[in-house]
Amino acid sequence: xxxxxxxxxFNHQKVDEHQLVxxxxxxxxxxxxxxxxxxxxxxxxxxxxLSIIDTSAAGHQPFISENGRYVIVFNGEIYNYQxxxxxLKAKGITLKSGxxxxxxxxxxxxxxxxxxxxxxxxxxxxxxxxxxxxxxxCRDRMGVKPLYYSFQQHTLYFASEQKALFAxxxxxxxxxxxxxxxxxxxxxxxxxTLFQNVKKLLPGHYMVVDQNGQRHTERWWxxxxxxxxxxxxxxxxxWFEETFFDSVKLRMVSDVPVxxxxxxxxxxxxxLSALYHxxxxxxxxxxxxxxxxxHNEYHLAKKITDEYHYILNHTRLENDNLYxxxxxxxxxxxxxxxxxxxxHLLAIAKLAKPKVKVxxxxxxxxxxxxxxVRYKALKNPSLLKVIxxxxxxxxxxxxxxxxxLLRYSKISSNADLVIFNGSNVYPEDIxxxxxxxxxxxxxxxxxxxxxxxxxxxxDLQRQALYFDQHTYLCSLLDRNDRCxxxxxxxxxxxxxxxxxxxxxxxxxxxxxFTGKKGKFILKTTMEDKLPREIIDFRKIxxxxxxxxxxxxxxxxxxxxENFAVSDIFQMPFFENLDGKKLVAEIRKENTKILPYVMPLxxxxxxxxxxYKKFV
Numbered sequence: 001x002x003x004x005x006x007x008x009x010f011n012h013q014k015v016d017e018h019q020l021v022x023x024x025x026x027x028x029x030x031x032x033x034x035x036x037x038x039x040x041x042x043x044x045x046x047x048x049x050l051s052i053i054d055t056s057a058a059g060h061q062p063f064i065s066e067n068g069r070y071v072i073v074f075n076g077e078i079y080n081y082q083x084x085x086x087x088l089k090a091k092g093i094t095l096k097s098g099x100x101x102x103x104x105x106x107x108x109x110x111x112x113x114x115x116x117x118x119x120x121x122x123x124x125x126x127x128x129x130x131x132x133x134x135x136x137x138c139r140d141r142m143g144v145k146p147l148y149y150s151f152q153q154h155t156l157y158f159a160s161e162q163k164a165l166f167a168x169x170x171x172x173x174x175x176x177x178x179x180x181x182x183x184x185x186x187x188x189x190x191x192x193t194l195f196q197n198v199k200k201l202l203p204g205h206y207m208v209v210d211q212n213g214q215r216h217t218e219r220w221w222x223x224x225x226x227x228x229x230x231x232x233x234x235x236x237x238x239w240f241e242e243t244f245f246d247s248v249k250l251r252m253v254s255d256v257p258v259x260x261x262x263x264x265x266x267x268x269x270x271x272l273s274a275l276y277h278x279x280x281x282x283x284x285x286x287x288x289x290x291x292x293x294x295h296n297e298y299h300l301a302k303k304i305t306d307e308y309h310y311i312l313n314h315t316r317l318e319n320d321n322l323y324x325x326x327x328x329x330x331x332x333x334x335x336x337x338x339x340x341x342x343x344h345l346l347a348i349a350k351l352a353k354p355k356v357k358v359x360x361x362x363x364x365x366x367x368x369x370x371x372x373v374r375y376k377a378l379k380n381p382s383l384l385k386v387i388x389x390x391x392x393x394x395x396x397x398x399x400x401x402x403x404x405l406l407r408y409s410k411i412s413s414n415a416d417l418v419i420f421n422g423s424n425v426y427p428e429d430i431x432x433x434x435x436x437x438x439x440x441x442x443x444x445x446x447x448x449x450x451x452x453x454x455x456x457x458x459d460l461q462r463q464a465l466y467f468d469q470h471t472y473l474c475s476l477l478d479r480n481d482r483c484x485x486x487x488x489x490x491x492x493x494x495x496x497x498x499x500x501x502x503x504x505x506x507x508x509x510x511x512x513f514t515g516k517k518g519k520f521i522l523k524t525t526m527e528d529k530l531p532r533e534i535i536d537f538r539k540i541x542x543x544x545x546x547x548x549x550x551x552x553x554x555x556x557x558x559x560x561e562n563f564a565v566s567d568i569f570q571m572p573f574f575e576n577l578d579g580k581k582l583v584a585e586i587r588k589e590n591t592k593i594l595p596y597v598m599p600l601x602x603x604x605x606x607x608x609x610x611y612k613k614f615v
Contacts, residue, residue, distance in 0.1 A: 001490045002061070003027030003048040004073040004147075005159035006126055007168065008135055010213035015044035023157070023164040024048060029332070030075075030160060030485045038062040038071050042211060043128055043135070047073045050488055052357060053081075055255050058097035065105055066096075069131050072108075074101045075160055076123030076145045077492070079250040084118075113138070113206055116220050120250060120497065124201070126158065133211040141221045142364070142496045143203030143474045146481055150198050156209055161482070162198055162334040166614040171197065179573055180440035183599060184430060185423055186338045187475040190444025194335045203474065223469065224451045226498075227505035236507050240500075241525045247497035248274040251360060259284040259356035261348060261491075262305070262312070264297030266534060267362025267371075269304050270522060271494055273529045276308045283310045286352045286359070288317060288344050290545065300534050307531065313355070317347045323555040327609045332486035336606035339476065340598060341544050345483040353487045363476055364495040367468045368504050369519040370461065370512035374421055377408060378460035379513070381417060384409040403592060414460060418452070419445055421464050422472045424595040433596050435576045445471065455505075461513060469501070547594050550586055550601075559605075560586065566604040574600070 005023040007015045017039055024035060024046030031048030033055075038045040047061040063072050081100035088095065088106055095102055100121075107115040108127060113136070122144035127136040137158060139147050149158040150170045157165050166172050173196035181188045191199045201207055204221035233239045248271055252258055260275070262268045262285040275283055285305055289298035298314065305312040317325060325343035333342060352359055366372050377384060387409040410428050411417050420426050430437050448470045449463070456462035477493070484491040504511075507521070514520035527535050550556045564579040582600070585593045 001031070001050045001052045001077060002073075002075040003030030003160045003164075003485075004075050004124065004126060005046040005164050005168075006073065006128075006135070006157070007044045008156040008209060008211065009042040010154045010156070010211065012042050012211070014041055015039060017044070019168050020044040020046050023159055023168045026164050026167045027160055029488055032488050034060055036061050038064075038073075038128070040130070045071060045073045045126060045128060050357065050485075050490060051256070052077065052490060053100050053253070053255055054098035056097070059099040059101065061101060063099075063101050063105060065109055066093075067109075069129065070105060070109060071128045071130065072101060072105045072125055074104060074123065074125040075147075076121060076125070076140065077253070077490070078104055078119050078121040078123065079253050080120040082253075108136075113218070113220060116206075122492070122496075124160065135209045136206060137201055137209070138206035138220075139201045139203055141204045141223075141498050142469075142477065142493075142501065144477050144481070144493060144496060146478055147201045148193070148198055149201065149207075151213075152197060154213065156213070161332075162193065162195065163331075163614070165198060172611070172614045173197065176572070177440050177442075179571075180437065181442055182336065182338070182603075183434070183573065184425075184427070184440050185420070185442075185445075185471075186599070187335075187472075189442055189448075189471040189474070192442070192444070203470075221498075223466070223501065223505065224455050226502040227455060230502050230506045233503055233506060236511055236521060237525055239503065240521050243497065243499050243503065244270075244494065244525070245274045245278060247494040247500060248360070249278055250497070251492045251494050252280065254358050256357040257284065257355065258358040258360065258492075259286055259352055261285075261345075261352075261359050261361045262287050262301045263362070264300030264302075264304075264534070265362070265537070266517075266519065266522060266526070266530075267365040267495070269300070269530055269534050270365075270526050271360050271362055272304060272308065272310065273526060274494075276310070277529060283308075284313060284352070284355050285310055286313045286315075286348050288315050288348050288351075290316070297537070300531075300537060303531055304534065313351055315347055315351045317344055319553040320555055321347070322549065322553065323559075326605060328486065329483055330602070330606045330610050331613075332482040333479065334482070334610070336599070336602045337479075338599065338602065339479050340546055340602070342479055342483055344544060345479065346486055349484045349487040349489050352489055356489065358490045358492060359484060361480055361491050361493050362495065363480055363491075363493045364473060364501075365519060365522060367465060367473045367476075368495060368501060369522055370465060371517065371519045373517075374408075375461050375464055375513070375518065377405060378417060378421065378464055381414060381460060384411075384417070404595075415446075415449060418449060418460055418464050418467050422468060429596070433577075434573065437573075459509070462509065465512070466505070546598055547586075547589070547591055551589070562608075563601055563604050566600075566607075568600065568604050568607055 027048045031050045033051040034049035036047045045062045078100040081103040084103050123140045124145040124147040148162050150165050157168050175196045178188045178194040205219050207217045209215040287301040325346050329342035329346045452463035452466035480491045511521040560583050564583040569579050
C-alpha cells in the first residue's frame, strides 16, 4: 500500500533531509495520497502513502507511538488487525485511528517481534526505537512486499525499491555473479540482487541494526518447521475450501474498492467464485486478451463474469502501447524483466486504476499445488535419461516444448534437476551458446534445496515445489508488486495465506499431481462451483508470443537493429556473442533461439532506459 525508505548514519552525523526526501519521492508511484518524514539526528524515515485502510489523516506516517518511543513506516496490510481490538482494549490501550499500522505498532510495544506469528498479512516495515537507538526491519512470510538495503560508507540505506537507494547515492554496479544467475536462472535468488552492495531482506526474516552499525538477522518464520509441526488434516478438501474462502474474504478488508485480476484460468476464476459464493456484489474484474488464440483466455473470463453478474473490463496490448509498457515496466522493476509478461500486467493495472485501488491475484497457486507441467518431468527422473537418448530424432525436437524437455533431460544430477527446473535454458545450453561457463555461486539456492530434501527425501516433485516457493515465487511476487504499484494499485494474493501455504505442504502428493494439470485439490474443490470449461481448459497463464511481437510489430522490428549492435555485447559475459547473427536468426523465425535471445533483448532495453538513468 506504500513506499518506505530510511537512512541510518553510524558516524552519528545528521541525516541529509534533501537526500531522504529524494529517496522518498522517487517512490511516489507507490503512494501518491500522502507523504511524511521523521528526521532526528542520525536517523531519517520516509513514507509515501497509498490510502487503503483508514484513508483519513489519522493514518498518516511515519506513525509515532503514544509514549513517543517508537516510530514506524509500514508498507502492506494486516488483514486480521481488527481481531486485536478486544485484546488491546483490555490492556487499556485506546486507538486514535482505524489503521492497521497503529495496531501493528501497539502489538510491537507489547510483545516485540514475538507478535509476528499472530499476523495474517503482507508487510515490510521499519521501526526505530528512540530509547535503545535500534532499527528493526521486517518482511512478511512469503515476501509479498519488498525491502532492499545497502550498507555504504558508514550508512545504512533501505527502501521498498532499489531505485530509491540509487537516488540516495548508492553506487549502481552490476554484480558479475548476479548477471550469471540472471542468465542461468532468470533471476537472482535469496538476499543478493543483480547489483553490487544491494541486498534484499529475505522473506520471513527481520534485521536489527543499532546506531553503531552492529546488526543481526533472524528468521522468524520457517516453512519447513511449520510443515513438520502442523497437525494432520483429516479432511483435506473440506479444510481447503473453508481456509481458501476465508482467505479471500479476509483480503476484501478495505476502505476502498477491490477488484480481481481475471485471466480466465482456474486460479483467478476460483478467487472470483469464492467472492460470488460469499455474496460479494458488483465486483470489477480486469482482463487482457491476445490476438493469438493459443494465448487467449478472454472467452472464459467473459463467461464467468456474465454468469456471476460481475463487471468485466478488458484491454489488448500491441505495437506502440506494448513497447511503451515494456520501457515503463523495466523502470518499475529495477532489474531486466524476465517473466516477459510484465508489460501486460502493467497494462491491466492501468486499466484498473480508474476503478479500484486493490486487486486480488491468483499468484502462488501453481507453486503451492503443482500447477506447472515442468514438475511432471521430476516424477520419474530415470525416464529423463531415456529421453536424452532419443534427442537425435528431429521430429521430436521440432515442437518447442519437446525440445525444452530434451535439453532438460541432459542434466545428470537430481539436485540440478530441481535447481534448473524453472529455467528456460540449462547449463549445457549455456556452455554451447556463451562458451564454457561455471554455474553461478548462490549458496541460498543450495540451502533451500537442502531443506527441501530433508522435508521430502527422494521426492523431487515436492522438493521442486518447496524450492520454487522460496525462489521463483519470490520473483513473481516482486513482478506483481512492481507492476501494480507502478500504477498506485495494491496487489493481494489469497493463495498465499500462511494457513494454506503450511497446510498444503503436509498433504499427500495425490492432492497436487493427480490428473494432467496438477492442482487437484483446487480442481476438486471448485468443480461444482465453476463452469466445466474453466475446470477442463488447458493451462495458459499470462504468456505472451514474443517471437511474433519482434517480427510483427514495427516498433520492435526497428529495435532489433539497435539490439544487433547493443552495448551489452561489450559486457564480459557476452563477448562471444554476435548480435547481428542473433537478429538474423530471429528474422528467419528460428523459434529455438528465443529462450536465449529474450533475456538479452530485455537486458538491452533495461540498460538503455534504466541503467543509464542512475550511473
